[in-house]
Amino acid sequence: MESIFNKDTMPCHNQELNSGALGSAKQVRFANSSETSSDEQQHDANHVAGISNDLILEIGLQLKLLPLNDQIRELQTIIRDKTTSRGDFVFCADRLIRLVVEEGLNQLPYTECTVTTPTGHKYEGVKFEKGNCGVSIMRSGEAMEQGLRDCCRSIRIGKILIQSDEETQKAKVYYAKFPPDIFRRKVLLMYPILSTGNTVIEAVKVLIEHGVQPKHIILLSLFSTPHGAKSIIQEFPDITILTTEVHPVAPTHFGQKYFGTD
Numbered sequence: 001m002e003s004i005f006n007k008d009t010m011p012c013h014n015q016e017l018n019s020g021a022l023g024s025a026k027q028v029r030f031a032n033s034s035e036t037s038s039d040e041q042q043h044d045a046n047h048v049a050g051i052s053n054d055l056i057l058e059i060g061l062q063l064k065l066l067p068l069n070d071q072i073r074e075l076q077t078i079i080r081d082k083t084t085s086r087g088d089f090v091f092c093a094d095r096l097i098r099l100v101v102e103e104g105l106n107q108l109p110y111t112e113c114t115v116t117t118p119t120g121h122k123y124e125g126v127k128f129e130k131g132n133c134g135v136s137i138m139r140s141g142e143a144m145e146q147g148l149r150d151c152c153r154s155i156r157i158g159k160i161l162i163q164s165d166e167e168t169q170k171a172k173v174y175y176a177k178f179p180p181d182i183f184r185r186k187v188l189l190m191y192p193i194l195s196t197g198n199t200v201i202e203a204v205k206v207l208i209e210h211g212v213q214p215k216h217i218i219l220l221s222l223f224s225t226p227h228g229a230k231s232i233i234q235e236f237p238d239i240t241i242l243t244t245e246v247h248p249v250a251p252t253h254f255g256q257k258y259f260g261t262d
Contacts, residue, residue: 060233066244080251089257097147104220137191137203140255144190160203171202183211194224195250197231214238223250
């Protein structure tokens with residue numbers, strides 16, 4: 001059965017059709033202002049986020065960024081600041097996670113529906129299709145679980161434990177537990193920091209072994225390096241990556257700071 005869960009049908013408010021050489025492909029955009037053209041706004045936003053348009057094209061259109069604004073930029077700054085207290089760090093991280101999760105939900109398929117209001121009127125709305133789940137890559141990915149549950153209180157969440165060898169950087173899977181019917185579900189894979197991409201690649205391989213198609217996987221992250229995003233998409237061209245920033249230096253202290261083990 002053909003799935004509607006793909007890059008051509010997924011609704012996402014931070015993309016628009018490119019009528020140029022890319023044909024019907026979608027590209028990242030940021031909110032336009034009345035004083036700045038869309039091209040200038042795109043360039044300025046990418047510059048602030050540490051990204052070039054060439055890099056977007058090089059990595060692929062499967063890489064999606066949250067629309068950059070002052071609120072997100074402040075949260076990124078506080079999380080990266082080494083003087084930030086753990087309390088402020090966790091608070092800001094949870095806020096940023098919630099924004100990423102909500103945008104991730106926008107990528108899921110939905111159907112139109114009609115409901116009756118308390119006043120007896122009919123309302124034309126939408127509802128998400130059933131068959132979604134979350135998977136967190138332990139341990140830092142667990143920081144994103146509550147944000148997902150806050151938006152989808154009954155969603156099933158699986159876990160993967162992967163550790164990398166300090167010398168070879170080779171990732172090894174130690175534990176994996178998923179809903180038994182995960183092969184039928186769309187997966188929100190949660191991992192806040194993409195550095196080398198090796199851990200995520202191993203996690204996706206495990207999901208594929210359990211019958212999940214890469215095009216049914218949306219990777220939710222907070223920060224990514226160009227190398228990490230590029231490695232993942234080169235390995236799995238159909239996967240979708242949603243993040244707030246692509247920067248050469250990732251805040252790899254995130255997990256230790258969030259859980260108080262630094």
